[in-house]
Amino acid sequence: MTERAVEDLLRTLAPQVLGVLVRRHGQFYACEDAVQEALLAAATQWPAQGVPEHPRSWLVTVATRRLTDEWRSERARRDREVAVAVREPAYATAADEEPPAEDDTLKLLFLCCHPALTGSAQVALTLRAVGGLSTAEIARAYLVPEATMSQRIRRAKQRVEAAGARFVLPSPADRDDRLRAVLRVLYLIFNEGYTASSGDELHRAELTREAIRLARELRRLLPDDGEVAGLLALMLLTDSHRAARTGPGGELIPLAEQDRSRWDRAEIAAGVALVTEALTWSAPGPYQVQAAIAAVHAEAPSAAETDWPQIVALYRVLARIAPNPMVTLNQAAAVAMVDGPRAGLALLTSLDADDRTAGHHRLAAVRAHLLELAGERAAARAAYLAAARATTSRPEQRYLEVRAARLAADR
Known part of the structure; x- marks a missing residue:
């Protein structure tokens, strides 16, 4: 089994093993530490020695021994806690000794x-x-x-x-x-x-x-929670763009300029199916609506062919059921594509007095984009530079600086 496969297996087993220990012993703090030590031992040994026949049992055994060792070092609690630990069976190899599957x-x-x-x-x-x-x-x-x-x-x-x-x-x-x-x-x-x-x-x-x-x-x-399905759909649809979001040098490529042939069509299909199915039987929640917006973007052949009126309508629904400044920010960008950049800029005005967004680089970046669309190059350049100063992400900073430099060069 490859190292990556071992890592994936361990991450799947981690909560199961921790659950076994906490149900038996309580003391979440100590059990979590013991499981981490068992995971570390497995990550070191399994790639070289092979995965044991019953990997979950192996982890439970090692973690239980770690607990026993820890409790033995605490003399004040030694008698009670060691007695509990020692009574635990040594889940090692036999299939009928597997820990409960709960x-x-x-x-x-x-x-x-x-x-x-x-x-x-x-x-x-x-x-x-x-x-x-x-x-x-x-x-x-x-x-x-x-x-x-x-x-x-x-x-x-x-x-x-x-x-x-x-x-x-x-x-x-x-x-x-x-x-x-x-x-x-x-x-x-x-x-x-x-x-x-x-x-x-x-x-x-x-x-x-x-x-x-x-x-x-x-x-x-x-499986019957629509918002859980909506969140998974949103993640898949968003992640489908990942390969196209950066250039050869790691530079950020905005959505409108991405090579859509590089989008992950399997993730898009899975995300669209999830949110479509969830919306047929579940009242729309914030994650489902965001996933629906992401689906409209993902299914558009190009930025120019995006169904912007539908996206604006979905943002209105989202603003009604889960109002927050980031929703308004994204809504403004969508409105600008339907009603023009001035309409989008008008929506941004309310965010200047909101402490959650007043100094945020994304507000300055969206404003810069809309000002550029409106033909206000000097104001757009100033806003791009303000956004670049505010972000701590180097790829975003470089992208914003490049946008500002282009506006200066076009004068």
Whole structure:
């Protein structure tokens, strides 16, 4: 089995193994650490020695031994906790000794997205506990020191335990709110991978790949939820453009200028089918509507042939059911394609006083684009340069600077 195949297997097994340990022993903090050590041991040994016959049992055994060793070093709790650990069977080879097949992934997702945690802590803990990524991998993806990410994850686990969170699915009264948090966390992970907020690379494929994998898993667990289907569809449709978004030197290529023959038609077909099917039986939610917008873009033969009136209509629906400044920003760009750049610029005016967007590089970038369409070259150039100064993504910064330089050269 290749190293990549081993990594994929381990990430699939990680939440299952953690679920087994937490159900037996409680103590999410200690169990999660033990599972990470078992995953590290497997990642080191399996590519060279081969995957064991029962890989999940192997991981449970190794993680349980790590727990036992840890508890033995804590003398004050030694007698009670070692006794519990020692009673556990050594799941090693026999098929009839496989751990129970109960899938705890959904419980873990809800636990990692506990309301006691900040958004960044939810993201980090989800990637580690459910995604099976190491602290070093998460730190690299988010361009922070490993020590910083380690502290963030440690504090997140402490807050979860301090909040008295139980390893059970939330009550029906709390489930919708918690599911929205889970969807938001997966969306944040995907977006950070698709357009990295900082650094020299536009994409972080490990994050988009993991977000899509987790969204597929959530779809498997909740097949009757339209918003889960909508989020997965949105990810697939967005990711379908990835190969065409950058040039040979890593430069950003905007949607209108992309070579659409490089778009992933399999992902487009899967995304369109998902959102079309979900909208036939589910009331439209924000992710479904965004997926429908992405589907219109994905199915257009060219930018000029895009059904912009339909996109504007869908943005009006989205603004009604989930109003936020980023929706208005995207709506303004679509309106400009139907009613002209002045109409789009008028929509942007309300965002200047909104703290969430007033200093955001995307507001300046969209304004620059619309000013350029309106023929106001000097104002557009100033806006492009303002956007370039505001972003911490080098590919975006280079693209914005190039746009500004072109306007200066065309004078």
